[in-house]
Amino acid sequence: xxxxxxxxxxxxxxxxxxxxxxxxxxxxxxxxxxxxxxxxxxxxxxxxxxxxxxxxxxxxxxxxxxxxxxxxxxxxxxxxxxxxxxxxxxxxxxxxxxxxxxxxxxxxxxxxxxxxxxxxxxxxxxxxxxxxxxxxxxxxxxxxxxxxxxxxxxxxxxxxxxxx
Numbered sequence: 001x002x003x004x005x006x007x008x009x010x011x012x013x014x015x016x017x018x019x020x021x022x023x024x025x026x027x028x029x030x031x032x033x034x035x036x037x038x039x040x041x042x043x044x045x046x047x048x049x050x051x052x053x054x055x056x057x058x059x060x061x062x063x064x065x066x067x068x069x070x071x072x073x074x075x076x077x078x079x080x081x082x083x084x085x086x087x088x089x090x091x092x093x094x095x096x097x098x099x100x101x102x103x104x105x106x107x108x109x110x111x112x113x114x115x116x117x118x119x120x121x122x123x124x125x126x127x128x129x130x131x132x133x134x135x136x137x138x139x140x141x142x143x144x145x146x147x148x149x150x151x152x153x154x155x156x157x158x159x160x161x162x163x164x
Contacts, residue, residue, distance in 0.1 A: 001064065002107065003069075003107045004054065004104065004105070004107075006103065007049065008102045009079050010046050010079070010101050011098070012042055012043055012099075012100075012101055016041070017043040019043065020039060020043040023039075024071050026072075029051070029069040029070065029107065046103060047103060054106075055069065058107055069108070069109055070108055070109070071107060072108035075103075075104045076102070076104070077102040077104065083096070084096040084098060
């Protein structure tokens with residue numbers, strides 16, 4: 001079952017928040033909370049609030065235990081941009097864009113937790129399979145391409161005579 005929580009109109013740029021949300025995707029809830037607690041960024045605090053809200057939603061609305069929850073999805077969308085003006089030289093003005101963001105976190109109890117060891121074993125298995133498939137075949141480029149030197153077109157060395 002999936003549980004959602006959204007923090008709308010957060011006064012921080014989505015670019016800054018996405019950096020932190022990428023780190024918590026796929027983690028168990030306890031590990032994500034620990035990671036956010038020790039990340040020294042404003043975005044980590046805001047995402048932590050949203051994650052705690054999602055956990056509360058799971059406990060109270062869906063009767064799920066927080067121990068088995070995993071962060072399935074953590075996305076950040078762009079909110080409305082506040083436009084402000086800053087005075088510049090010679091009586092002119094420049095625009096300042098104060099960006100906002102919408103932070104959305106989806107928790108699930110159905111996803112198997114993928115660990116570093118599991119990902120490493122998966123990559124090694126893929127390498128073995130690729131090595132097995134490519135062992136019996138000869139390299140394609142060596143057998144089919146004739147040995148010819150590529151020649152560049154010659155430039156003419158003649159120059160126009162300048163008249164005085």
